Amino acid sequence: MSKDPRYILLSLPSSITPSHHRDDALEAIGKTISPDNGSVVPFAIPEFKIGTLDALVQQADELARLEALCQGVVGKVGDALRSVLEGDEEQIANMKTVNDKPADQYLRTFQWNKVKYRADKSLAELIDLLQKEATSIDNDVRGKFSQYNQVKTTLAALQRKQTGTLSTKSLASVVDPRLLVQDSEYLETHLIAVPSRSTKEFLKSYETISPMVVPRSSTFVASDDESTLYAVTTFKKHSAEFIHKCRENKWTPRDYKYVEGGEEKERQDLDRANADARRLWGETLRLGRTGWSEAVMVWIHVLVLRVFVETVLRYGLPLDFVCALIKVC
Structure with a gap:
């Protein structure tokens, strides 16, 4: 055998x-x-x-x-x-x-x-x-x-969503919804994970990498050993260009939409999967x-x-x- x-x-x-x-x-x-x-x-x-x-x-x-x-x-x-x-x-x-x-x-x-x-x-x-x-x-x-x-x-x-870095993990437990512009016809907030070595360059240049970035809108959200997460507000019609330029600079845009009870749902999903x-x-x-x-x-x-x-x-x-x-x- x-x-x-x-x-x-x-x-x-x-x-x-x-x-x-x-x-x-x-x-x-x-x-x-x-x-x-x-x-x-x-x-x-x-x-x-x-x-x-x-x-x-x-x-x-x-x-x-x-x-x-x-x-x-x-x-x-x-x-x-x-x-x-x-x-x-x-x-x-x-x-x-x-x-x-x-x-x-x-x-x-x-x-x-x-x-x-x-x-x-x-x-x-x-x-x-x-x-x-x-x-x-x-x-x-x-x-x-x-x-x-x-x-x-x-x-x-x-x-991985619970234990990864800010460039990959779930943001439900990280982001305060009060930092986000929601339900606006013209504006939206983007979450960008910036490598720790690049934060100075990011803060210096984020307003000018694309048109219609709201001046001084960058807000610190959280940080870990590898990166820092910032919230930046732009006009919607230039959002795609802003996201593209972030990727070109090796800053990671994070897709995130606040959902009430999202953190609890993720915990329940994890418990159920376990x-x-x-x-x-x-x-x-x-x-x-x-x-x-x-x-x-x-x-x-x-x-x-x-x-x-x-x-x-x-x-x-x-x-x-x-x-x-x-x-x-």
Whole structure:
């Protein structure tokens, strides 16, 4: 399942030993693998309903594609878990169980799920069922993970508004509305974040960088380590030119419109985003854990079908083969 260790499912005809007995064949397989290189355990495969040769050839191709799909789903669910747990390998390992067992134990004690995938169904029906299940797991986990990422992005943007500099943060808690000219037909107030090293130049030149700037209208609003925020009043018909000239001078115009209760609304939005992020974190983690388990189980059942089909194609009928799980160190 992971890069280390690796597992191999191997099927061989019982005729590899003179006795043609399955136990002897398994023993022979075990003797070919030294303890330093790996270990061998029997792996039970049911006998499924076999159709025509043409159908088996087609099903072998379908199962190869389905196995690749399942492997991809397992990988994507694992990536989602890693992202949600922020790379905490110990926690990730705890989440990666299969049917509430370590993956190695699940493989070594594997039994075909006769309730979900009845062996009396045709191979075509089983393949279709497994494909639908793998696709459903992929869609469910991907959808929930997308929701979680969206709310994380929203939360990060709201947090930046609260904790950034005056050139980027929300101004709802910074600007006294009494500093702004509001509801005027001709005048409007602009908020300009000026780098601290440029404040003298700004105060010296802001009145002349464009026409119709109200003289001495510059008013200190707030400052931080990087910049100072000023309010400047201009006539509306020259506002665009004033804003353009500010940008040319690397002074940052801030879009701001006073809304009564805006600061409280921002706080509520942040609280709501925090709550949504915590809720979706838990939901994504739970779905990722169950999704990884289910995806691995689907993958192994697909592998079992693939081994069975290819065994029939290679060794023919009547069926007389053994299957072993080899754990490669």
